[in-house]
Amino acid sequence: MLCASLVTTPALAEVSWHVDATAIDEHNRAAVIAQAGSRQGDQVRVFRRPDGGVILSLRLRPGFERLAGDGCPTLTVLGSEPPLAVALGACRLDARGFEATLGFIRDSTLASGAVSALMQGESMHLTLRLERVGYRHISMSLRGSRIALRKMLGTNVQVVR
Numbered sequence: 001m002l003c004a005s006l007v008t009t010p011a012l013a014e015v016s017w018h019v020d021a022t023a024i025d026e027h028n029r030a031a032v033i034a035q036a037g038s039r040q041g042d043q044v045r046v047f048r049r050p051d052g053g054v055i056l057s058l059r060l061r062p063g064f065e066r067l068a069g070d071g072c073p074t075l076t077v078l079g080s081e082p083p084l085a086v087a088l089g090a091c092r093l094d095a096r097g098f099e100a101t102l103g104f105i106r107d108s109t110l111a112s113g114a115v116s117a118l119m120q121g122e123s124m125h126l127t128l129r130l131e132r133v134g135y136r137h138i139s140m141s142l143r144g145s146r147i148a149l150r151k152m153l154g155t156n157v158q159v160v161r
Contacts, residue, residue, distance in 0.1 A: 017144035019151045023047075034148035038140045044126075046118070046149060052105040054115060054153070056088070058126060058138070059097040066095040066131040073098060073129075075114060079122025079142070084113055095131070105157055113161045115153075119146040 015037035023033045035045040041061030048054055056075070060067070072091035077084040088100035103112030118124060126138045153159070 016141065017148040019148045021151075032152045034145070034152040036140055036142075036145070036148075038138050040138070042138050042140075044124075044140065046102070046115075046152060048105065048152060054102045054105065054110060054112060055099050056102050056114070057097065057099045058128075065133075065136065067093055067098065068129040068131050069093060069095075071129045072100060074127045076125040076127075077114070077117035077121035077123070077142070078125070080117035080120040084117035084121070086114060098128075105153070108156050108158060110153065110157055110159045111161070112159065115149065116159050116161045118142060119149050119159060121145075 015035075017034060017036040020033045020035060023031045029050070031047055033045050033047045035043065037043050038061070043059045045057040045059075046054065047057070058073070070093070072088045072093070074085065074087050076086075088098075091098045091100035102114045103110050121142045123139060123141055128136050128138065130136050149159075
């Protein structure tokens with residue numbers, strides 16, 4: 001009986017992109033966050049800072065993995081035109097995740113190839129350097145990302161590559 005229930009138990013589902021309009025940022029201010037999760041339990045968020053910065057944040061799944069203290073992750077987006085592959089520079093790392101700036105909103109325009117690709121693509125892939133065991137690859141669908149990112153940015157913000 002136990003074997004039968006293990007075979008029929010569904011795998012952990014991937015969380016499609018959605019908006020959390022009730023979030024609170026690190027300074028206790030209301031924030032709108034576009035977010036999704038991987039099948040393994042990692043959480044990705046994209047949010048807008050008060051200074052216009054648009055931030056990509058990742059928190060690792062619960063467990064023993066820890067990020068190395070140096071070396072920002074790489075982001076690859078497949079299905080966008082053109083496909084995107086970029087090292088996320090100037091990121092803030094801690095043992096459980098990172099934050100990287102994807103661009104700044106100026107005069108209602110966000111010039112960011114990364115955000116544009118996240119809105120158009122089919123899947124995103126992050127490569128992270130771990131503290132002790134090499135690298136880890138995180139992949140997730142971008143299903144619903146265009147709508148979630150548009151709601152997070154606001155309809156008045158134009159995204160350009």
